Amino acid sequence: MSPTATPVRRQLATPPVPASPFPYNSGSLLSVLDLSLDGLSQLLARATALENQDPLLRDRILAKRRVALLFYESSTRTRTSFELAAKGLGADTTLVSSLSSSIEKGESLKDTGLTLRALGTEAIILRHNSSGAPWLLEESTHLPVLNAGDGMHEHPTQALLDLRTILAHLRAGTGEVNAGTLAGVTVAIVGDILHSRVARSNMLLLPRLGARVLLCGPKELLPEQAAQMGPGIAIERDFDAALGQSQVIMMLRIQAERLAGLQLDLEDYKANYQLTGQRLAAHAPQALVLHPGPIIRGMEVTAGVADGPQSAILEQVRNGVAIRMAVVERALAADRQGGRA
Amino acid sequence: MTALAICGGRLVDPAAGVDTAKDILLRDGRVAEIVSPGKLKLNNGAGDIETLDAAGLIVAPGLIDMHVHLREPGQGYKETIATGTAAAAAGGFTAVAAMPNTTPVNDAPEITRWMQEPERGAVVRVFPIAAATRGSKGEAVNDYAALKSAGAVAVSDDGKPILKDSVMRETLVAAARAGLSVIQHAEDTRMTQGGSMNLGPAAFRLGLRGMPPEAESQIVERDIRLVADLHDPRAHLHVAHTSTATALAAVRQARRNGLRVTCEVAPHHFLLTEEHVGFYNTHAKMCPPLRSAADRDAMIEALLDGVVDAIATDHAPHATHEKEVEFENAPNGITGLETALGLALRWLHKEWKMPLGRVLSLLSAQPAALLGLKARGTLAVGSIADVVIFDPDAEWTFDARQSKSKSRNTPFDGWTMQGKVRWTVSEGRIVYSDRG
Ligand SMILES: [Zn+2]
Numbered sequence: 080m081s082p083t084a085t086p087v088r089r090q091l092a093t094p095p096v097p098a099s100p101f102p103y104n105s106g107s108l109l110s111v112l113d114l115s116l117d118g119l120s121q122l123l124a125r126a127t128a129l130e131n132q133d134p135l136l137r138d139r140i141l142a143k144r145r146v147a148l149l150f151y152e153s154s155t156r157t158r159t160s161f162e163l164a165a166k167g168l169g170a171d172t173t174l175v176s177s178l179s180s181s182i183e184k185g186e187s188l189k190d191t192g193l194t195l196r197a198l199g200t201e202a203i204i205l206r207h208n209s210s211g212a213p214w215l216l217e218e219s220t221h222l223p224v225l226n227a228g229d230g231m232h233e234h235p236t237q238a239l240l241d242l243r244t245i246l247a248h249l250r251a252g253t254g255e256v257n258a259g260t261l262a263g264v265t266v267a268i269v270g271d272i273l274h275s276r277v278a279r280s281n282m283l284l285l286p287r288l289g290a291r292v293l294l295c296g297p298k299e300l301l302p303e304q305a306a307q308m309g310p311g312i313a314i315e316r317d318f319d320a321a322l323g324q325s326q327v328i329m330m331l332r333i334q335a336e337r338l339a340g341l342q343l344d345l346e347d348y349k350a351n352y353q354l355t356g357q358r359l360a361a362h363a364p365q366a367l368v369l370h371p372g373p374i375i376r377g378m379e380v381t382a383g384v385a386d387g388p389q390s391a392i393l394e395q396v397r398n399g400v401a402i403r404m405a406v407v408e409r410a411l412a413a414d415r416q417g418g419r420a
Numbered sequence: 421m422t423a424l425a426i427c428g429g430r431l432v433d434p435a436a437g438v439d440t441a442k443d444i445l446l447r448d449g450r451v452a453e454i455v456s457p458g459k460l461k462l463n464n465g466a467g468d469i470e471t472l473d474a475a476g477l478i479v480a481p482g483l484i485d486m487h488v489h490l491r492e493p494g495q496g497y498k499e500t501i502a503t504g505t506a507a508a509a510a511g512g513f514t515a516v517a518a519m520p521n522t523t524p525v526n527d528a529p530e531i532t533r534w535m536q537e538p539e540r541g542a543v544v545r546v547f548p549i550a551a552a553t554r555g556s557k558g559e560a561v562n563d564y565a566a567l568k569s570a571g572a573v574a575v576s577d578d579g580k581p582i583l584k585d586s587v588m589r590e591t592l593v594a595a596a597r598a599g600l601s602v603i604q605h606a607e608d609t610r611m612t613q614g615g616s617m618n619l620g621p622a623a624f625r626l627g628l629r630g631m632p633p634e635a636e637s638q639i640v641e642r643d644i645r646l647v648a649d650l651h652d653p654r655a656h657l658h659v660a661h662t663s664t665a666t667a668l669a670a671v672r673q674a675r676r677n678g679l680r681v682t683c684e685v686a687p688h689h690f691l692l693t694e695e696h697v698g699f700y701n702t703h704a705k706m707c708p709p710l711r712s713a714a715d716r717d718a719m720i721e722a723l724l725d726g727v728v729d730a731i732a733t734d735h736a737p738h739a740t741h742e743k744e745v746e747f748e749n750a751p752n753g754i755t756g757l758e759t760a761l762g763l764a765l766r767w768l769h770k771e772w773k774m775p776l777g778r779v780l781s782l783l784s785a786q787p788a789a790l791l792g793l794k795a796r797g798t799l800a801v802g803s804i805a806d807v808v809i810f811d812p813d814a815e816w817t818f819d820a821r822q823s824k825s826k827s828r829n830t831p832f833d834g835w836t837m838q839g840k841v842r843w844t845v846s847e848g849r850i851v852y853s854d855r856g
Contacts, residue, residue: 097696279625307624
């Protein structure tokens with residue numbers, strides 16, 4: 080038997096947690112929390128404007144500006160999307176990936192960032208397998224850093240494109256967003272929450288617009304402390320019950336590469352958490368189905384659901400380019416106005 | 421030989437129960453006389469006497485840090501015995517106990533002796549703590565009698581725990597026989613793999629794998645059971661850098677049961693929480709990690725009610741480039757020697773009202789007793805002339821760039837400190853002075 084802790088009797092003043100110095104550059108997008116609601120409204124408006132603009136005119140917005148894509152993880156979707164977005168605005172892009180550069184020779188992230196800056200890079204889009212890497216890179220370079228996914232932490236542009244997709248379906252015609260825009264909307268995020276940066280960014284973003292986020296998954300992939308991440312987040316372990324309450328269902332992939340020795344019975348997982356046509360019809364026949372990709376068909380969703388009428392998965396991909404154009408434009412526009420660096 | 425007179429100060433020597441105005445004469449590395457103010461006979465023809473004017477200052481036994489990493493042999497780019505002890509002197513410390521996780525590990529009498537050779541350039545006394553097991557691998561117990569005669573004051577595999585019950589039992593038995601304490605780094609590494617901060621809401625939010633508090637407390641509880649089963653009053657278990665409320669509770673209970681179980685707490689564990697990691701500040705990464713606010717509050721409570729036996733810094737220097745990396749890849753540890761007194765006075769004494777004598781006792785008399793250091797941790801006549809002289813009222817800001825350590829990895833850069841060290845005297849010699 081372990082003895083219990085003695086209760087603390089005194090109320091004592093203790094050292095405060097210092098204010099965060101981030102972001103150093105106002106063009107950075109490290110976390111969804113870097114955007115105010117006004118900033119978010121502007122960004123969504125710019126995404127629409129840029130998407131609708133004549134490509135020949137759009138091409139001049141960032142003509143010859145230098146943007147580096149620094150990718151420490153392989154990624155087709157996000158990398159291509161960012162690259163198309165930056166090129167769509169006329170920027171020169173350079174891809175630096177861990178498979179074909181000095182990174183594999185052991186150069187530190189800080190040194191790589193300083194090298195890119197010395198080469199004239201004006202903004203860096205970073206995908207990294209370690210949580211927090213974009214913060215390190217921004218502190219080291221003071222350049223605008225766009226977080227394209229860091230470890231198990233955040234993937235802010237994914238959450239923004241998810242939001243754009245949700246708004247298009249549930250709040251068509253919305254101009255500016257505010258703290259009540261998604262009031263009454265419940266978004267279920269289902270599956271491997273623990274290892275998901277997409278989940279974390281959405282958990283921080285959607286409640287700020289009034290949405291309720293319902294997390295659903297087994298204990299191994301969804302620890303209780305997830306509900307303490309911020310306001311408007313609750314846990315519902317029963318998938319059918321979660322579906323019944325939700326207007327949006329965001330399915331996540333099992334991140335086998337991050338399980339790190341965790342034993343998971345996949346058959347059991349499928350039985351409890353796979354989104355099938357039957358389940359969808361029974362509990363959420365009107366709900367919008369999202370998935371950040373890549374999809375493992377037959378694991379978290381059936382092919383029928385992925386390709387079915389409630390799925391907005393390919394629309395998410397299209398929205399990604401528009402959102403990322405706005406994010407890249409913001410990164411370099413801020414620099415012109417003189418960032419906080 | 422030159423003598424040193426310290427005049428006009430307030431002598432605070434908790435071990436001797438003294439807190440009053442006194443003049444002190446140090447001669448031949450010892451405390452020669454303690455007299456009422458103005459009563460020292462400075463012209464008795466016994467050679468030169470240098471006088472320090474301690475008016476308005478506290479004169480106390482030199483501080484003793486029972487848990488530091490001086491990085492020599494083998495990691496001189498992080499710290500050397502010379503730079504580490506210079507930092508110690510600047511912080512008011514006159515003795516430090518150096519952990520054995522060097523390269524090679526200090527598991528042999530030759531290394532223990534090498535660390536104490538004058539060529540190392542130590543400015544204050546270094547007491548090596550020898551590895552408990554060969555190479556600190558947790559398998560084969562070292563020859564403690566030989567290590568003790570080479571100068572080791574305790575055994576530990578710090579940085580790693582001794583996981584196997586049988587090896588820990590054997591360690592406790594052999595150390596008891598040799599008259600040495602066993603200092604355990606309590607961490608069940610089977611539960612902390614891949615973890616880089618405390619397991620809890622902050623780790624989840626930051627997407628970092630967590631180290632559960634049970635990884636500490638379960639080892640402490642296991643070790644206490646082993647001590648209890650030995651029924652040997654000589655057996656002494658000392659828990660290093662205690663960080664969790666449950667581990668403290670276990671120590672508290674063990675003491676009630678009459679066992680010789682002691683513990684230390686580091687300033688960062690009684691001041692900071694997991695929230696101080698901020699956005700991946702690697703200067704807030706150490707092992708054990710910063711814990712919850714409830715754990716931090718339990719550290720304060722245990723310091724105030726006397727369950728904690730010593731404040732130890734776990735001074736762990738790392739080169740700048742080693743800390744300027746992704747959080748999960750950064751090495752564990754922060755420096756602590758130059759901030760311990762200033763933080764203890766600012767928070768424990770000024771804010772939380774611990775009497776000055778008790779703060780100083782946790783930083784000198786008590787660690788001296790735990791390590792069995794003779795004639796240290798007190799300024800009674802005849803004891804070793806290790807003295808710290810500080811201005812208790814001076815507020816100052818710590819600037820890591822001015823540190824005497826080779827490394828700068830501290831979360832306390834820019835923090836307000838209370839109490840400025842004016843002189844540090846090691847065995848009768850002035851090794852640090854600041855009249856600024
Ligand atoms: Zn340790």
